[in-house]
Amino acid sequence: MSIASAIRWFSRTSSHAEPRDLDFDVGDFSPDIKTRLLILQPTPFCNIRCDYCYLPDRDSTARMTLETARLAGKRLVDDGLLGDELTVVWHAGEPLVMPPNFYDEAIPVLAEVMGPHCKVSHSIQTNATLIDDAWCDLFKRHAIRIGVSVDGPATLHDRHRHTRAGRGTHQRVLHGMETLREHDIPFHAIAVVSAETLAHADAFCDFFLANGVHEVGCNFDEAEGSNLRSSIADKEQSHARFIDRLLERSIESEGKLCFRELDMARHLIAEPMASYRWRGREFPENAQTIPFALISVAHNGDFSTFSPELLGQPSLDYGNFILGNVHQSGFLESAGRANFGEIWGAIQRGTETCAASCAHFGFCGGGAPANKLYENGDLASGETLYCRTMLKRPFDAVLARLEQTAAQGKPGQTTGVQIGVMP
Amino acid sequence: MKPIRWLALLLIGGLGLSGQASASVEKPADREALEARVLDVRKAMRDVASGDQSNEVPDQLAQWYNWPNWGNWNNWPNWRNWGNWFNR
Numbered sequence: 076m077s078i079a080s081a082i083r084w085f086s087r088t089s090s091h092a093e094p095r096d097l098d099f100d101v102g103d104f105s106p107d108i109k110t111r112l113l114i115l116q117p118t119p120f121c122n123i124r125c126d127y128c129y130l131p132d133r134d135s136t137a138r139m140t141l142e143t144a145r146l147a148g149k150r151l152v153d154d155g156l157l158g159d160e161l162t163v164v165w166h167a168g169e170p171l172v173m174p175p176n177f178y179d180e181a182i183p184v185l186a187e188v189m190g191p192h193c194k195v196s197h198s199i200q201t202n203a204t205l206i207d208d209a210w211c212d213l214f215k216r217h218a219i220r221i222g223v224s225v226d227g228p229a230t231l232h233d234r235h236r237h238t239r240a241g242r243g244t245h246q247r248v249l250h251g252m253e254t255l256r257e258h259d260i261p262f263h264a265i266a267v268v269s270a271e272t273l274a275h276a277d278a279f280c281d282f283f284l285a286n287g288v289h290e291v292g293c294n295f296d297e298a299e300g301s302n303l304r305s306s307i308a309d310k311e312q313s314h315a316r317f318i319d320r321l322l323e324r325s326i327e328s329e330g331k332l333c334f335r336e337l338d339m340a341r342h343l344i345a346e347p348m349a350s351y352r353w354r355g356r357e358f359p360e361n362a363q364t365i366p367f368a369l370i371s372v373a374h375n376g377d378f379s380t381f382s383p384e385l386l387g388q389p390s391l392d393y394g395n396f397i398l399g400n401v402h403q404s405g406f407l408e409s410a411g412r413a414n415f416g417e418i419w420g421a422i423q424r425g426t427e428t429c430a431a432s433c434a435h436f437g438f439c440g441g442g443a444p445a446n447k448l449y450e451n452g453d454l455a456s457g458e459t460l461y462c463r464t465m466l467k468r469p470f471d472a473v474l475a476r477l478e479q480t481a482a483q484g485k486p487g488q489t490t491g492v493q494i495g496v497m498p
Numbered sequence: 499m500k501p502i503r504w505l506a507l508l509l510i511g512g513l514g515l516s517g518q519a520s521a522s523v524e525k526p527a528d529r530e531a532l533e534a535r536v537l538d539v540r541k542a543m544r545d546v547a548s549g550d551q552s553n554e555v556p557d558q559l560a561q562w563y564n565w566p567n568w569g570n571w572n573n574w575p576n577w578r579n580w581g582n583w584f585n586r
Contacts, residue, residue: 343536344536344539344540344543345540345543346540431526432526433526433529434526434528434529434531434532435529435532436529437529437532437533438536474535474536474539477539477542477543478535478538478539481539481542
């Protein structure tokens with residue numbers, strides 16, 4: 076355990092001398108809990124070395140077996156956790172360091188186990204440095220959705236995303252993206268936005284427009300795992316300006332450039348959020364706070380739920396967040412373990428904290444437990460930098476823009492506050 | 499946070515965790531205000547989407563209002579779940 080995690084452990088246990096666990100019963104939830112996302116980590120290994128990475132074992136070349144993948148699917152079936160649709164995401168480490176034939180075998184295995192019960196689709200998030208014609212053929216063969224991790228132009232990307240020898244990876248990523256385009260494979264991008272990116276919003280947007288990337292998710296640099304501090308922690312005004320600029324550029328692009336956070340905000344404003352009931356009380360849906368809505372399975376079959384980043388992160392009091400192993404037990408069976416009750420209890424208290432204190436709770440449902448732990452030292456805490464950067468500020472910017480625009484059509488009205496009296 | 503909110507939080511948390519259903523969670527005042535703003539905008543968006551042009555929406559933003567026909571957020575796989583881990 077690192078010194079930092081020891082400090083967090085001490086801090087947590089000091090401030091909560093008597094951790095309270097919480098009994099779990101699937102009957103407490105309505106509608107029934109269904110797993111929407113199965114995250115399979117075929118290997119912890121990554122072929123590059125980004126300086127903001129949170130993964131603890133990215134030097135390990137261990138690999139998932141087909142039997143582990145099969146059991147992960149089978150446990151979902153046996154536990155009755157499958158709904159109409161399930162997305163399988165191959166992630167953690169770099170999924171393309173596995174040989175293509177692993178997926179050629181694993182995807183049919185999962186289809187055989189789960190296919191009769193639900194529609195299964197597959198996604199891969201990749202650093203794109205290993206994409207070639209063979210990979211593109213595989214993506215097409217299995218209709219795999221692709222996300223490319225790229226932080227914008229080389230001046231921004233190469234600051235953080237390095238080869239193991241310390242060189243920038245941007246050129247190799249561009250080559251991978253070009254190969255995808257040559258094969259007519261659509262893809263979106265996920266960009267980590269660090270402090271220096273905040274001052275270059277236009278260059279950031281120009282890069283994606285120039286490279287034909289229409290959908291971009293911004294992941295604002297987070298303090299998680301081995302990445303101890305966010306570079307944007309003290310740059311919140313710059314973040315607000317960045318969001319405003321992205322919004323303007325997105326609108327100007329007339330559909331050619333969409334940002335996930337802004338689209339999510341617009342959707343949350345346009346449509347009531349789905350909700351669920353727990354012990355008779357209603358909560359907005361948040362897949363990171365509902366047990367087993369997301370399940371992460373490591374290469375060796377260890378599994379966890381709630382925030383996917385938690386699996387395997389060092390934690391004395393939560394047992395490294397490992398709830399069980401698919402080779403030994405089912406997912407729901409793990410709910411009887413002591414560490415599950417403690418994690419679930421703390422996360423539910425965190426949801427209560429958000430419900431009692433946050434204006435945006437109705438559009439979020441309780442934040443991200445992993446960020447609460449790493450930023451505040453407590454799963455049961457409330458607001459985080461993650462909340463402000465990923466949800467609250469984009470939400471407020473989109474709402475204000477919609478109000479402003481609505482008011483523009485009314486003579487004499489210049490602010491959105493008048494929208495409530497429109498005919 | 500104001501002490502009264504901490505008190506409310508403790509009370510709510512205690513009732514909830516003991517399994518005794520609490521009727522509702524008290525909303526912070528700023529949440530009620532925010533939700534009221536959203537309801538107003540939602541109504542305006544639907545008016546425009548349904549063809550009520552009493553609000554003249556600038557062309558450039560028409561797509562934003564006419565959200566069912568706009569863009570392709572549906573293509574984000576499980577978009578609600580994509581918060582914060584596909585991130586590096």
